[in-house]
Amino acid sequence: MKAVVITDFRTQPTIADLPVPEPGPGQVLVRLYAAGLNPFDWKVADGALADAVPHAFPLVMGSDGAGVVEKTGPGVTRFHAGDRVYGQFMRLEQGLGSYAEYTLAEENGAIAAIPGSLPFTVAAALPTASVTAYQAVEAAKLSSGQTLLINGAGGGVGQSAIQFAAQTGAVVLATATANQVDHLRELGAHTVIDFTAAPTHEQVAAAHPGGVDAVLDLITPAGGDPTTLAGLVRPGGILINTNYALDPATLAARGIVGINFGNSPTPEVLAAIAELADTGKLRVHIDAEVPLHEAPTTLTHARTGHARGKTVIVP
């Protein structure tokens, strides 16, 4: 099978021909028809999890994917050959991922059926970004009329988070560039703040001198300084960061709840997200669809940022 692999941390991704993996007990072999690209993919390739999990090389890149169950291993009851499935497929210890024609999953792992006529490309765009958005908005504990600032709202997580937050009745402030204003307002943002026009914290503080109820920060990196964003949160409010940049104890001393957020894609939440997408209650903008052989170039571009939605790789 064709796959996008790295041969070691921080090496250039290339296309390789690998054997199709064989499903073991409790596993399914999935023929992939689309893979979703996330910043996490290249962070893993750079060694983000090097100290946490053994990695087998050559390592197939990618986590999110959608396809059809080709074959089931011994004891599998939840899925059958021919089922349309999607989810997260990163298996670092076996060197498997989603930028490939085939991959493996545990039948009780982070996979779920694709409902109705939801296209593979849309399903592949959902797992990491939309599950993160869904669960992070839940963690913000919003009630109607409260204010949420989404910092970095123009990308994959942000666009879904706008929709989930707006559905709670919250007032959503979204930071993005000016060319995304119309699209993000259509998704449910009340105000789009152009972060290139003036520093975000200055613009938000001027409009909300009493502070906002919650901030979902998708931008401050690990080791970065969240102080200016924390300064925008009202006493008793919540600051959520997706890059483990917070010291919750320091924030607690200032009366703010700090959450270093990590997504938890259970089969149940994946089923719920897919249903929302299938019924049009969650809209995902596919920014680019690229063939597998162009994925190495696309990954180089993805490192520079500037996502305007989701990029999907098709075999």
Ligand SMILES: NC(=O)c1ccc[n+]([C@@H]2O[C@H](COP(=O)([O-])OP(=O)(O)OC[C@H]3O[C@@H](n4cnc5c(N)ncnc54)[C@H](OP(=O)(O)O)[C@@H]3O)[C@@H](O)[C@H]2O)c1
């Ligand atoms: N912990 C978890 O479970 C988890 C899960 C998913 C994602 N994440 C992390 O969350 C972050 C966002 O993920 P994503 O998938 O949404 O990324 P993405 O699709 O690449 O989107 C990032 C967006 O942020 C914008 N941006 C860059 N600098 C900005 C700034 N200073 N202010 C406002 N917007 C800015 C980018 O636009 P421009 O480049 O044009 O500025 C881009 O539209 C990533 O760091 C990712 O690794 C964590």
